[in-house]
Amino acid sequence: MKFSEDMINAYADGELLGSEKDDFEAALISDADLQSALDEVQQLKRELRSAYQQVEVPVQQRESSANYRVASYIGLFLLAFSSGWISGDFVKNPNTTSAQRGMATQTVSADSVALNRYILHIGTHDDEKFKRALDEAEALLVKYQNNKSLIELEVIANAGGLDLFRENATPYSERVKRISQAYPNIRFIACSNAIERLREQGIEPNLINAVHQGPTALDQVVMRMNQGWSYIKI
Amino acid sequence: MNVFKLACRKVALVKRIEQSRSKLYRMALAWCHDPMLADDLVQEALMLALQKIHQLNNDAAFNGWIYTILNNVWLGYLRKSRPTEDIDKIIVADSASPEHEVLLVQIDFVVRSAMAGLPNAQRQVVSLVDLDGLSYSEVADILQLPIGTVMSRLNRARKALSSSIIKNRKLYQDLSSSTDKDKFDQKKLRVVK
Numbered sequence: 001m002k003f004s005e006d007m008i009n010a011y012a013d014g015e016l017l018g019s020e021k022d023d024f025e026a027a028l029i030s031d032a033d034l035q036s037a038l039d040e041v042q043q044l045k046r047e048l049r050s051a052y053q054q055v056e057v058p059v060q061q062r063e064s065s066a067n068y069r070v071a072s073y074i075g076l077f078l079l080a081f082s083s084g085w086i087s088g089d090f091v092k093n094p095n096t097t098s099a100q101r102g103m104a105t106q107t108v109s110a111d112s113v114a115l116n117r118y119i120l121h122i123g124t125h126d127d128e129k130f131k132r133a134l135d136e137a138e139a140l141l142v143k144y145q146n147n148k149s150l151i152e153l154e155v156i157a158n159a160g161g162l163d164l165f166r167e168n169a170t171p172y173s174e175r176v177k178r179i180s181q182a183y184p185n186i187r188f189i190a191c192s193n194a195i196e197r198l199r200e201q202g203i204e205p206n207l208i209n210a211v212h213q214g215p216t217a218l219d220q221v222v223m224r225m226n227q228g229w230s231y232i233k234i
Numbered sequence: 235m236n237v238f239k240l241a242c243r244k245v246a247l248v249k250r251i252e253q254s255r256s257k258l259y260r261m262a263l264a265w266c267h268d269p270m271l272a273d274d275l276v277q278e279a280l281m282l283a284l285q286k287i288h289q290l291n292n293d294a295a296f297n298g299w300i301y302t303i304l305n306n307v308w309l310g311y312l313r314k315s316r317p318t319e320d321i322d323k324i325i326v327a328d329s330a331s332p333e334h335e336v337l338l339v340q341i342d343f344v345v346r347s348a349m350a351g352l353p354n355a356q357r358q359v360v361s362l363v364d365l366d367g368l369s370y371s372e373v374a375d376i377l378q379l380p381i382g383t384v385m386s387r388l389n390r391a392r393k394a395l396s397s398s399i400i401k402n403r404k405l406y407q408d409l410s411s412s413t414d415k416d417k418f419d420q421k422k423l424r425v426v427k
Contacts, residue, residue, distance in 0.1 A: 005389050005393075006385045006386070006389055009385065009388055009389055009392065010370075010385070013363055013369075013370070013388075014369075015369065015370055040396060041392060044364075044392055044395060044396060044399075045364045047341065047345050047399070048345055048349070048360070048361075048364040048365065048395075049364060049365060050342065050345075051341075051342040051343075051345035051346050051349075052260040052263065052264055052346070052361075052365050053260070054342050055259070055260055055263055057255065057256045057259045057260070058259070058269070058273045121281065123278070123281065158277070159274070159278070193273070193274075193277065197270075197274075216277065217277065217281065218255075218277045218280050218281060221281065221284055222248060222251070222252045222280075222284070225248045225284060226245065226248055226249070231284055231285065233281070233285045
C-alpha cells in the first residue's frame with residue numbers, strides 16, 4: 001500500500017482530484033489493504049453522521065404559520081422602508097442611541113401612516129448595557145412621539161440580560177415600570193429559555209410586573225425581522 | 235441600488251439563518267457534548283449571525299460564515315469557563331458510570347462517547363468534515379488553520395475514534411454475552427428511569 005493515511009482520508013472526503021484520484025482508484029482495484037483501509041474510513045464517516053443525525057434538536061416555540069409567513073413577506077417591503085431595516089443600519093456606536101443617529105426615518109408616505117418597529121435585544125448582565133437599553137428605548141419612543149409617527153418597540157432579554165427584568169437583580173425595576181406605564185407601544189419580553197434555565201437551577205426569576213414571558217429570544221428576533229422590524233443588539 | 239432585490243436577499247438570509255439551527259445544534263453538540271450548552275451556543279451564534287447579517291457579502295460563503303460564528307462562540311465559552319486550560323486539548327468526556335456502560339450498547343452512543351473523548355482540536359475538525367461534509371479548505375478557513383494541520387488533526391481524530399469505538403464495542407459484546415442478565419437488566423432500568 002503506497003498511499004498515506006492522509007491520502008486515504010482525502011479520497012474518502014472527496015478531496016483528491018485529477019491524476020491523484022485516478023492513481024488512487026487504479027490502486028484500489030488490486031490493493032486489498034488499501035480497500036480495507038478506505039472501507040474503515042468510510043464506515044467511520046457513516047457512523048459519525050448517523051450518530052448525530054439521530055440527535056433530537058430542542059423544539060422551538062413557533063408563532064408562525066404558513067399564512068403568517070406569506071403575510072409577513074408581503075408586508076415586508078412597506079415596513080422595510082419605514083423601519084430602516086433595508087438600510088442595514090445596525091448599531092455601530094454603543095455610546096449613542098439609534099434615535100440620535102436618525103436611524104430610521106425613511107418614510108414612504110406621511111408620518112401619520114409610517115410605522116417604525118424595533119426590537120432591542122440584551123443578552124448579558126451589564127449594568128451599563130441595561131442603562132443603554134432603556135436609554136435607547138426611551139429615546140426612540142420620544143423621538144417618534146415628537147414626530148407624531150407611529151412606533152412599536154420591544155425590548156427582549158435573554159441569558160444574563162434577563163437580570164434587567166428581575167426584581168431582585170436589576171437596579172432599573174422602577175424605570176422599567178415607569179416606561180411601561182408611560183408608553184403603551186413598548187413591550188418588555190423575557191426569553192423563555194433563560195427563564196427555564198434559572199428554574200432548572202432552582203432560582204425563581206421573579207420578573208417585574210411589566211415584563212411578559214415570550215418565546216425564546218432567537219425565535220422572537222427572527223419572527224420580528226421577518227416582519228420587517230429593525231434589530232438592535234445592545 | 236435595487237432595493238427590492240436587497241430586501242428579498244435579507245429575507246432569504248434571515249430564513250436561511252433560522253433554518254441552520256438544526257445543523258448548528260448537531261455541530262455544537264459534537265463539540266461540547268452537553269445538550270443544554272449546545273442549545274445556548276447555537277442561540278448565541280444565531281443571534282450574532284442576525285446582528286452581522288449585513289457583513290455576509292457572498293451567499294455562497296454562508297456555511298463557512300455561520301460555522302465561523304459558532305466556532306467563535308464556542309471558543310469564547312471555553313476561554314471563559316476553562317481559562318487555564320489549553321483549548322485544543324480540552325476533552326468533554328463524562329467519567330465512567332454504570333449508566334454510561336449500559337448506554338454504550340447503543341452504537342450512536344458509542345460513537346458520540348468516542349467523540350467526547352477526543353481533544354477539542356481534533357473533535358472540531360472531524361465533526362466539520364464528517365457531519366456537514368465541509369471541504370478541508372472550508373474547515374481551514376473556519377478554524378483559522380493551515381490545511382496541513384486540518385489533515386493531520388483529521389487523521390489523528392479518526393485513528394483515535396476507530397480505536398475507541400472498537401474498545402467500546404468489545405465492552406458491548408462482553409455485556410451481551412454476560413450470563414448475569416439480571417444485573418444487566420437492572421442497569422438498563424436505571425438508565426430508563
